[in-house]
Amino acid sequence: MEVEIIAVGDEVLLGHIVNSNSSFIARQLSDLGFSVRLHTVVGDNVEAMEEAFRLALKRSKVVVVTGGLGPTDDDLTKRAIVKVFKRNLILNDNILETIRQRFTSRGMEMPALTQNQALLPQGATFFPNKFGSAVGICIAEQGRVFIALPGVPVEMQQIMTDEVIPYLASLNIGQAISAITLRTTGIGESHLSEMITPNLRLEPGVKLAYLPHYGSVDLRVVATGATKTETNEKAERLARHIEKMVGNYVFGRGEETLPAVVGRLLKDNDKTLAVAESCTAGQLGMEITDVPGASAYFVGGLEAYSNDVKIAQLSVPEDIVAQNGAVSEECALAMATGCRKLFKSDYALSITGIAGPDGGTDEKPVGITFIGLASAHTSYAKMYRLGIDRRMNRTRAVKAALELLRREILDIK
Amino acid sequence: MEVEIIAVGDEVLLGHIVNSNSSFIARQLSDLGFSVRLHTVVGDNVEAMEEAFRLALKRSKVVVVTGGLGPTDDDLTKRAIVKVFKRNLILNDNILETIRQRFTSRGMEMPALTQNQALLPQGATFFPNKFGSAVGICIAEQGRVFIALPGVPVEMQQIMTDEVIPYLASLNIGQAISAITLRTTGIGESHLSEMITPNLRLEPGVKLAYLPHYGSVDLRVVATGATKTETNEKAERLARHIEKMVGNYVFGRGEETLPAVVGRLLKDNDKTLAVAESCTAGQLGMEITDVPGASAYFVGGLEAYSNDVKIAQLSVPEDIVAQNGAVSEECALAMATGCRKLFKSDYALSITGIAGPDGGTDEKPVGITFIGLASAHTSYAKMYRLGIDRRMNRTRAVKAALELLRREILDIK
Numbered sequence: 070m071e072v073e074i075i076a077v078g079d080e081v082l083l084g085h086i087v088n089s090n091s092s093f094i095a096r097q098l099s100d101l102g103f104s105v106r107l108h109t110v111v112g113d114n115v116e117a118m119e120e121a122f123r124l125a126l127k128r129s130k131v132v133v134v135t136g137g138l139g140p141t142d143d144d145l146t147k148r149a150i151v152k153v154f155k156r157n158l159i160l161n162d163n164i165l166e167t168i169r170q171r172f173t174s175r176g177m178e179m180p181a182l183t184q185n186q187a188l189l190p191q192g193a194t195f196f197p198n199k200f201g202s203a204v205g206i207c208i209a210e211q212g213r214v215f216i217a218l219p220g221v222p223v224e225m226q227q228i229m230t231d232e233v234i235p236y237l238a239s240l241n242i243g244q245a246i247s248a249i250t251l252r253t254t255g256i257g258e259s260h261l262s263e264m265i266t267p268n269l270r271l272e273p274g275v276k277l278a279y280l281p282h283y284g285s286v287d288l289r290v291v292a293t294g295a296t297k298t299e300t301n302e303k304a305e306r307l308a309r310h311i312e313k314m315v316g317n318y319v320f321g322r323g324e325e326t327l328p329a330v331v332g333r334l335l336k337d338n339d340k341t342l343a344v345a346e347s348c349t350a351g352q353l354g355m356e357i358t359d360v361p362g363a364s365a366y367f368v369g370g371l372e373a374y375s376n377d378v379k380i381a382q383l384s385v386p387e388d389i390v391a392q393n394g395a396v397s398e399e400c401a402l403a404m405a406t407g408c409r410k411l412f413k414s415d416y417a418l419s420i421t422g423i424a425g426p427d428g429g430t431d432e433k434p435v436g437i438t439f440i441g442l443a444s445a446h447t448s449y450a451k452m453y454r455l456g457i458d459r460r461m462n463r464t465r466a467v468k469a470a471l472e473l474l475r476r477e478i479l480d481i482k
Numbered sequence: 483m484e485v486e487i488i489a490v491g492d493e494v495l496l497g498h499i500v501n502s503n504s505s506f507i508a509r510q511l512s513d514l515g516f517s518v519r520l521h522t523v524v525g526d527n528v529e530a531m532e533e534a535f536r537l538a539l540k541r542s543k544v545v546v547v548t549g550g551l552g553p554t555d556d557d558l559t560k561r562a563i564v565k566v567f568k569r570n571l572i573l574n575d576n577i578l579e580t581i582r583q584r585f586t587s588r589g590m591e592m593p594a595l596t597q598n599q600a601l602l603p604q605g606a607t608f609f610p611n612k613f614g615s616a617v618g619i620c621i622a623e624q625g626r627v628f629i630a631l632p633g634v635p636v637e638m639q640q641i642m643t644d645e646v647i648p649y650l651a652s653l654n655i656g657q658a659i660s661a662i663t664l665r666t667t668g669i670g671e672s673h674l675s676e677m678i679t680p681n682l683r684l685e686p687g688v689k690l691a692y693l694p695h696y697g698s699v700d701l702r703v704v705a706t707g708a709t710k711t712e713t714n715e716k717a718e719r720l721a722r723h724i725e726k727m728v729g730n731y732v733f734g735r736g737e738e739t740l741p742a743v744v745g746r747l748l749k750d751n752d753k754t755l756a757v758a759e760s761c762t763a764g765q766l767g768m769e770i771t772d773v774p775g776a777s778a779y780f781v782g783g784l785e786a787y788s789n790d791v792k793i794a795q796l797s798v799p800e801d802i803v804a805q806n807g808a809v810s811e812e813c814a815l816a817m818a819t820g821c822r823k824l825f826k827s828d829y830a831l832s833i834t835g836i837a838g839p840d841g842g843t844d845e846k847p848v849g850i851t852f853i854g855l856a857s858a859h860t861s862y863a864k865m866y867r868l869g870i871d872r873r874m875n876r877t878r879a880v881k882a883a884l885e886l887l888r889r890e891i892l893d894i895k
Contacts, residue, residue: 082518084508085693085702088501091523095497105495106530108523110504117519259593262554278526278556280493281634289493344785350771351764354785358763361839361872363787369795370785372757372767378782378825412791426774454588458613459774461636
């Protein structure tokens, strides 16, 4: 069954708020088996809303609107609804009483404006709002379902989860959907496609998408069909087939991040990690500790931004900095071994590179990065040619460093 | 002049990627004086794209599409373009040569699939892409401008900024617009509003918006009018009025970030900075060095995640960790003074807190954070009660630390 999502609000339309509401609703509905057809964003403008609501109702059986249900003058969603559905607003005593009680229990008087929140389009039902005064509105008729929810994310999410999802799940939509995301790193989108496409035969109802990020590409398998068992099996079949073709470039599935995967490997092997970061200056440590519980394996790190710090704290020989430069294989290696000694960790990773925009030379252009790894058994450094943008280079360097460690622990050559 | 923005891609449609691209484009275009009419999101589906492109071209003079320009089979934007505009794809030798050279310079062979990236709809011009192989496409005819950009954010943003904005600015759109963003930190949206609203009288054609982020709020002044001189003056008048009311909470204007402002202050005063980070574990160093040229004042830092590192590297007395705990005013102070000695810097900042989700107690709940500052003249630490989310807490702690230093350097009490 097809569904459209409409977000209402000037702040979203003008780009001052990122439209995470539509993403949340889309994810929930597609997990439920609905086929999301379109998202639209319109401003706080009754005519634009009317047009968007009418077009959506013409195209799709279910329309979910978010935003514009507040009590102030720029909240116009209800006005557009009564125009599209040609009906009046009626004061709902139950809603009014609930809102009034909420104010009373907080020792406050209900502002006069808030009474607007108890107005409902004739014939509509409502979904209660645990966190605010704007209830969800539902008009179901002539085979169409129109739902309007507030735009405050925590309120919208509560009503979606507690009310809208159970309600929509009760409509028999006759289609199941399953999705699996395979996460890869160390290989570009085109090369992945060259490995996959020649041997790919997609079953009916199965799709594959490539999702590139800085330094990683997600492969997303989506299967649709009559039953969840069927779609789970179809998605799993393709995911396994791709894993065989792509092999070690896949580091995880679903929401698993590279720092979380490496963290789990360290924890499972009872090993610790320290880092020495020049051009990333903390980003590697930050991403490693983005994973709750990282203190089980992450000891600490050095933001070795200046050469003095590399020499004084990491014991990088002055000769190396003078002769090979701070951005060199030799320096990355010395940083990693020095870091491991300083922090007494099992593994150490080092990053030194030219992140840009300045500092590049003909011999060592922006993007050149060396990553070092040291353990009790081995130590080495590798050169990477990353991109030309500072943030991109730093993010790619962090992923490359984590991937180097993942491959070392798993003994992938 | 009205503009519509269309984002293409199943991942956005299904909610797995938040549509920050449309927000970026909307912000840029509305700053330029365009009237943003609608955003649409469609999946990787040629028919859905065709319909969306046709509807948008009927309603609005300018249509900007993002996504679906990659080399793989699920990148269908060009196929929809040639259907809507009824023309062929033609191989562009200049584009092909540029892409080939980029691969060669990185010591790599161009994958065969990448050749698709050099195909352009007949009669289209292109905008070069500094970071990737997907060029922007522009078809301008019959009073309509249709622009298609890649979906990778850094690539889209570069082409928008360097190519599309100058191009669209050259079209005469008959209305001037000026915007000034005042950036504040250390104060919430409601308190800012209480300081501003009682004394605010907006001239006609001038608007003020509050844009909250983690740990900071932007105040956005937008003036519209007949000429740029008029709108510049109106916007500047309101901005100055607000600066008077809000005073030292404003740290900068426009795109100026807090790390850039603090960096400039350090540079102007010829001072250096080092950091010691426990719960942020590198994020402060990373954000400081997000500013190109930070090596002029940033020496380095310690990711002092474990207590051993705090004691061994930063010389925090064991007694403090044992008696006051690693998350304490005393520990933050000792970390800052130890950090300053270790790195021989003029200033040192330290952060230690309970970022969550675990580790909170009744006495020290999640969000409690101590930030220390040490210089040749003074040293102190302050307690902050941040939020309940790990990422939010770390980002807020970084901003609070930078703001503490800004106020110290500027002698703001």
